[in-house]
Amino acid sequence: MTTASGARVDARGWGWRHAGRLRPAVSELDLVVEPGERVLLLGASGAGKSTLLAGLAGVLGGDEEGDARGELLVDGRAPAEQRGRVGLVLQDPDSQVVLARVGDDVAFGCENIGVPRDEIWRRVDDALEAVGLDLPRSWPTAQLSGGQKQRLALAGALAMRPGLVLLDEPTANLDPEGVVEVRDAVSRVVERTGSTLVVVEHRVSVWLPVVDRVVVLAAGGGVLADGAPEEVLDRQRGRLTEAGVWVPGVVPEPPVRRRASSRGPLLEAADLAVGHRGPRGRAVASGVDLVVGDARTLAVTGPNGAGKSTLALTLAGLLAPVAGELRATPELAGGAGTVPVRWRSRELLTRVGTVFQDPEHQFLTSTVRRELAVGPEALGEPAAQVDERVDELLARLRLDHLAGANPFTLSGGEKRRLSVATVLASRPRLLVLDEPTFGQDARTWRELVALLAALVDAGRSVVAVTHDAEFVAALADDVVALDEPVATEAAR
């Protein structure tokens, strides 16, 4: 593949403050990245890693969006003046696909920068091959997996023949196979093109084989550490671990357990089939037998598309089983009947609490404090008691400084903590969590595991859908592994 040479990055006293914020996201940054270097960019959440990437990609916007200081240059010029010289891949696979067909989507960037038509299609085929997407150009983008969508985004950036490739947590939302797919594609691409690479990721071990330099941004501005990967990781081990970076070789300590005695099962499923109802509904998993024990943690594992989330929603009393039986024991049901999906919404609150995979789906109010009060208020608890409960949760989940903030403006880790806290607010007997550690940094991970362990020790039960082997090892008492997806009907 022919390509432009690697680009050079110069930051001189660069800083950026988002409009309406008091503190700058990045300040006093001096950094030089030589052409062809492959940099892993680390730093605590809030250190401005994503802001720096957005600045390098020229998508921070103009004066209305914020104030810039100093200089940030790619090949000696402002990034926004040279579209195509810089390629950017973001975290969320769903919000980067522009067009409906694979080939068209890859061609989109080339069209925008005015590449002639014949040349575009040559580049599209090249880029698809480079990222290992062996699909026809007309393949619908809607049918791609998360890992494939990220490789598509990479191909789209690549087709513009950038000298600088920027990746902002490109694998945070992917399952383990997807992570390796994308990492290997990136590795192949930089090898072939010689472009400069800057990648932001919490999971260091995934990217160590690809990068030759690690830069750690300081939370207060500037650079904390910079150098060869092993050297930086070794010297900054303590600080990086504290900042939530997954430093290789640092094994999260398992929480100390004081197990409560179990009082028999809460939920029993026999030959259960789950799926969404409706005109196009069908079972996504079937023949499931399981028992959710009292004061125990059940992990549900399995490949993408195996129906894990649907099973979780069914166990949580939100979806009706497609076939088979799901029975709540009197221990869980209290006086509410044995079929969870028939419970009233309010009856669910004290019995089963559900933490959704995307926290944004479950937020109902405009402040963190009010969000936590929703459950207790629906239960009709007196105001003083609600306040007390909310204060306790705010402190326990380190959200007290954010009590007045809008839930949607929180960081990924904060959103996850809030979504767990809202469920804890109504003290459910059983917690159902869908991928609770997805995309979380090491610190949030440790906190979540410790919190769930303490809850189980105190006699609650947990069902967690997860891809995370470390999470299973740390917490699970029982594991249900779902099989490969049921063969789907051929795409119409």
Add this chain to the structure above:
Amino acid sequence: MSLLEAVETTRAVGRVNPVAKLLAALLVSVVLLLSIDWVSAGVALGLELLLLPWAGLSARQLLRRTAPLWVAAPMSVVVTTLYGRDDGAVLLQLWWISVTEGSVSLALAIGLRILAVGIPGIVLLATTDPTDLADGLAQVLRLPARFVLGGLAGLRLAGLFADDWRQLALARRARGVADARGPVAAARRFAGQAFALLVLSVRRGSKLATAMEAKGFGSDAERTWARPSTVGPRDVVLVAIGVLIAASAVTAAVLAGTWEFVLA
């Protein structure tokens, strides 16, 4: 969302430029809306039905896609017959309901019109891929690429609405706020959920906008087009068919003396 997806067809109509389809459908519609009489609508509908075998849709697809019309047309016929403006001889009188020659012919004119305007629009757009339509709008009609492609990207995001809506509904039940019954509570819940959907889609939209900007969308560079959208003899033929249908409808109505120009 299957009803919004384009039907793939090997028929000639599948290779016609979407802009020509849009133009042909618009021509027939606009002309038919200029008069409300049953002759013009009937003639147009008759000619359209003759052309259906070449529309590139199977009978089943045709029925599924046009189903709303087959409900709407008879309903408006019934309603207009019973309550339409009375004129001419009274055919039936039941308490305050009167069916007259005038209301019957008006009902017929409206019912036929719904079919004659709806069928070409639905049938022609059913075989049109939105991406191809956007290409045509930007390259043939020279509409600004920024709006056309922005709209196209937005359309793709709209496809995610159904999933989001379902998740939001489940989440509300899980949070203990889905119990209240009655129309007021239902309306309030719907409004809250719709607002949440709006917030989600705005957030996703702004992320998509960033991704598009990073790929050079909206820059000052001269844009090229990977997929050429051209106009050829096939397209001229389709527009000519549209003109023919419109002209036949008007001519027949004028000759029959039923043409009534609504703007006159």
